[in-house]
Amino acid sequence: MRNNIIAIVAISFATVGALWGIGNLINPESEVDLPVEDILLVAQRSTFNETNPDVYVPVNVPTKLVVQNDDAVTHDLKVDPSSNGGITPINTAPLRGGQDFLTAIVASKPGTYEYYCSYHPQMRGYIISH
Numbered sequence: 001m002r003n004n005i006i007a008i009v010a011i012s013f014a015t016v017g018a019l020w021g022i023g024n025l026i027n028p029e030s031e032v033d034l035p036v037e038d039i040l041l042v043a044q045r046s047t048f049n050e051t052n053p054d055v056y057v058p059v060n061v062p063t064k065l066v067v068q069n070d071d072a073v074t075h076d077l078k079v080d081p082s083s084n085g086g087i088t089p090i091n092t093a094p095l096r097g098g099q100d101f102l103t104a105i106v107a108s109k110p111g112t113y114e115y116y117c118s119y120h121p122q123m124r125g126y127i128i129s130h
C-alpha cells in the first residue's frame with residue numbers, strides 16, 4: 001500500500017515536470033517583445049510624480065498603469081470618455097494614503113487625453129497615444 005502511494009506520488013511529480021518542460025518549450029519567456037513600459041503615477045504633495053508628466057502610450061497596446069497615493073489626503077485618477085472615443089475611461093475610485101490601484105491605459109486612436117484627480121484641479125496631465 002505504502003509503495004503504491006509512493007509510486008503514484010513519483011508519477012505525479014514526473015507528469016507535472018514533463019508538462020512544465022513542454023509548457024516552456026511552447027511558451028518561452030521572451031514571447032512578447034514590445035517596447036512598452038509600465039507606468040507608475042505617484043500622488044505626492046498633490047501632484048502626480050511631482051510634475052504631472054505627459055504619459056506616452058502606443059495605440060492598441062494596453063499599458064499597465066499603477067496609481068499610488070503616498071499623500072495623507074485622498075486622491076483618485078480619472079480619464080473621461082473622449083469625444084473621438086479613442087481611449088477607455090479610467091476611474092481608480094478614491095485612494096486613501098498608502099493605497100494603490102492597478103489598471104490599464106487602452107487607447108484605440110492617436111490622440112491627447114487628459115488624466116486628472118477629481119479632488120485637486122492642479123493634478124492633471126495628458127496621456128498621449130501615438
Ligand SMILES: [Cu+2]
Pocket residue numbers: 043046074075076117118119120123
Ligand atoms: Cu488629488
